[in-house]
Amino acid sequence: MTHEMTLLVAPLVPLIGAALVGLTGRSPNLRETVSVVTGLVLLALVAPLAPAVMNGARPEATVLEVLPGLPIAFALEPLGMVFALVASGLWIVTTLYAIGYMRAHDEPSQTRFYVCFALAISASVGIAFAANLFTLFIFYEALTLSTYPLVTHSRTAEAMRSGRVYLGVLLTTSISFLLLAVIWTWFLTGTLDFTPGGILAGKAGPMTIGILLALFAFGTGKAALMPFHKWLPAAMVAPTPVSALLHAVAVVKAGVFTVMKVIVYIFGLDLLTETGANEWLIYVSSGTIVLASLIAMTKDNLKARLAYSTISQLSYIVLGAALATQAAMIGGSMHIAMHAFGKITLFFCAGAIYVATHKKNISDMEGLGRAMPLTFAAFFIGSLSVIGLPPLGGMWSKWFLVLGAADAGRMIPIVVLMVSSLLNVAYLLPIPLRAFFRAPKGLAAGETLKYAEAPAFCLVPLCVTALGCVVLFFYADTIYRLLEGMG
């Protein structure tokens, strides 16, 4: 299959998968097999593209022209490659995890769950491959809508309220700001294609550039830039596999991916530094990093703490884009992959703890480490990666971000990154440490915990992703060389 063909087929694979899952709903085993096979086929299609992209190939393919000059088209470049790899790779792991989680919980409407999951992945791949803003916007909205049934999976009153916040924030920002920015860009330049070096240079004054950047940055609600971050904690009402893949990887990364892509391929780094339009974005993203970390410390619910940690980490990537230097751009883009592995591990662990013990609050988890050593070991590794310590992948992205900030000659982001690392230590590390070293609460002498590790379907995926964090430390060079071709 040519690379061009692959671009067209890859987003279709999960769509077909979704249809098959729907058809095989009566037989859960067959249905789950279909999900896993779809994931494998997708990865088998996407992975071979990576070497080609690294060698400078930029395959393009057009699906159809919706309006004159505005086609649904796909084109691959390094950033999209990284995002597509991360999303499709982690989907397989998450599917396995979901099988364990959903069955252990005896959740209702599992067919709908897997169908929507596949639709969401299809939308994510579409975003990764989008050749222009128009295509990206279409898949961006498709991702919002396909994840809504997942967020509100339980159909309770709480789920309905959270669903309102979710849809409310994401649609409000995308319709009022992002769509406006897209149409405005089209009006100014007559094109929406992602072009190395950007398309806006010389087409608009510094004032307009500044407004457009704000519309794009805040319009991409999925990037969870404060004050448009509330949807992410709200989304935590979803089953944990959804929080893990979608709200630590696919959906939020689609957001920061969009910001990065727009800054690199629509504005162009030079235009931003020339006009100084990026100045405020540096401060907003820095502020989000610190504030979200501080809020995370106050949360006792584990998933809520992880959600605020995600908000903070997402702004690393936005900051990387806003700094508009080569190193920061690469650091930010790399963080898409690094944070994905770290955070998905943490969510998997949170879900495994919930499945095994039905505990949601951190204060109840003391002493659990002895009953669930593998889970908490994985949590420890994931935490270290999110903090950014060697020998874990998270260290490299932070490294390049700091380097990029230094290149830009800015002190504040460097301080923010350092402070944030300390805050990460403060809100993440106590969780595994207390689980291992504190005695369980309310346990009489001589009594032992009655809990055991979660089922293998839950346990194996979280070990795999924890291992992934370690592997990424040693293979960061490959990602770096891939991302060097950006812009």
Place this chain on the structure above:
Amino acid sequence: MIAEHPVIQVLIPLLGAPLCVLAARGVFAYWVALACSLASLFVATRLLTSVMATGPIVYELGGWAAPWGIEYRIGPLNSFVLLLVALLGALVMLAAKKSVDSEIPRERRHFFYAAMMLCQTGLLGITITGDAFNVFVFLEIAALSSYILIAMGHQRRALYASYQYLIMGTIGSTFILISIGLLYQMTGTLNMADLAARLPAVGDTRTVLISFAFFMVGVSLKMALFPLHMWLPNAYTYAPSAVSAFLAATATKVAVYVMIRFLFSIYGPAFAFEKIDVSQILGALALVGIVLMSAAAIFQTNVKRLLAYSSVAQIGYIVLGISFANVNGLTGGIVHLFNHGLMKGGLFLTVAAVVYRVGSSDLNAFRGLGRSMPITMFLFVLGGLGMIGVPLTVGFISKWYLILAAIETGHWLAVALVLLSSLLAVIYVWRVVEFAYFQPRDRSSDPVGEAPLSMLVPTAILVLATIVFGVSTEWTVGVARAAAVFLLGGHS
């Protein structure tokens, strides 16, 4: 054969009406109406393809040449509207049988179908004719038959709704008649092309100005432009469900067509937009209407009424597009005229299915329908996404052109308000979604089944059309653009 198509287009439903009455009380009336609607759709399709292939068609009624006889003149714009009317007529008729059987008493059904036929005749006639007085005649045929249709709603309040519409509609038609009379007085002709040629010479007279004022107010009443929309919510709420679907999708759209036709091809853009600058007031009313009526839709507890308020808001979109008086705006307005017809028709048909199964269009009746009528509710959600303007639906296409036109003309307030109203649409659509998917059904109520296939299929066709034309716009936007360029005088 194609040469006779224009008159056949109007004759089919016109002859269908007495046939329905003659068929009397049997089920035949339905089949006569259905056959006529399908035939009329066939003719409309042929006309559109012919116009797009070989250019405008001119037909002299009874062989009398233009200034004396009535002339039918079919260009890209009205063949597009003809297709909308005929398509909705046919699809609603396909879905109507069970709904009508359950809502209209047996002894009145043949009258009902006859009135439906007359209403189609009127709407098709308004659209096809090239004669200003003939527009009025067909306008009255359409209006009188829709008063009857609305009055047939099974609640007594339908009578009041119909009466309200009768009063407002009659004022509207009378104003239009006065306007046409004044035009005739000044120019001595009723043929639209002749009017357009002779009006510029007398454009400065007060008589023409007054005729313009009468026309604008009259036609705004007819198309329920805010704040002259008062009749519409009641009419759509209490009419039989099939009638709501047909009228919501076509009647106001045809009135908008009349406005476009008079503004651009009788008074002319130079008079209407430069001399009088009607864009100011049209744009302002459209914007206020878009926001206020979308907001009003949020607070409705009856889904038909909710959709009715949304219709008034959507008319605002179309009028806003027209008020820009440039190619993108007009394209957006015209394409939305068609797109909104498809969406609203589809949505009202899903409500018709709910009324058929549950017996009410109250929001409470929608509880738990996500489970018991999954296909109907899924179609409703898809149609609702179109109303919001989600990409890959027709609503997105219209919105794209409207916002583009607003940015082009530097009308930032319009940009903001159009976007705001999309958000309001999210809220009113999602209210229904939450009732259907999150609220359990009352335990005491009877179990509800999925809508019958005869209703699902036409609804699905309409809703899928909103997606097909949201992805592949070559045809809809192509025709609308051709019409816009033509109306603006051939240069873009």
